[in-house]
Amino acid sequence: MHELILLRHAEALAASAGNADPQRRLSSRGEQEAHAAGKWLASHGSRPDRVLCSPAERTRTTAALALAEFADAPQVQPADEIYDATPGELLALLDQHEDAGTLMLVGHNPGIERLVALLVEGRSDEFRGMPPAGLAVLHLDGPLEPGCARLDAFWSP
Template sequence: MHELILLRHAEAVPIEHADDDQQRPLSTRGEQEAQAAGLWLAAHGSQPDRVLCSPTRRTDETARLALAAMVSAPVPQIAAEIYDASPGELLALLDQHGDAGTVMLVGHNPGIERLVALLVEGRSDEFRGMPPGALAVLHLNGALEPGNARLDAFWSP
């Protein structure tokens, strides 16, 4: 893997409006954020070879809406371990997908923002935050290890 796209799910309806956290859908604003993220990726030539997605409804909707902006996007693969994952757990998952050139992971905070910090800064306590629908494009300088990535782009709706 030489490029990693980390996409936080877009804005979801509040937990009070859903029976279960995993089944919370995107809000109307969240749908627009996810579409805008996909348009940004397409306009900047980012094309994932593989998409890993948390099993929640809001991440699935985010992934599908973002990927709709791309000409030949892959079908997202559901990865249950993304939900509530630590940066180390996300690294372990991504390590299993090193054969893909560009991987997009659609997940949640704090795992996503801490993974960006870990890969770029080498420490997961230096995270700066990723609002709903934000994405980070990282270039890996060799192995998938802490401090071994460069932040090429950060976009937020």
């Protein structure tokens, strides 16, 4: 893997009685944010070869809306382990997909923001925050390990 795109789900509605957290949907603003994230990726030439996504409704919708900006987007692969994952668990998942040229992972905080910190700074406790629909584009040289990445771009709506 040479490029890793980390996308946090866009703004979601608050949890309501009777609905579990994984069923939370995007707000109308969140839908706009997800489209904007996809437009930003497409305009900057960052096209994923493979997309891994948490099974939560808000992440699946974020991925679908963002990828709608690409003419021939890859299929989204659900990955149950992304939901509520630690940076170490996310790193283990990424290890299984090192054959992808550009991999996009759509997930949740705090896992996503801590993964960025772990890969760029070598420590997962040095995270700076990742807003809804925030994107981090990382360049990787060599094996996937703490401190191995360079942050090429960070975008938020």
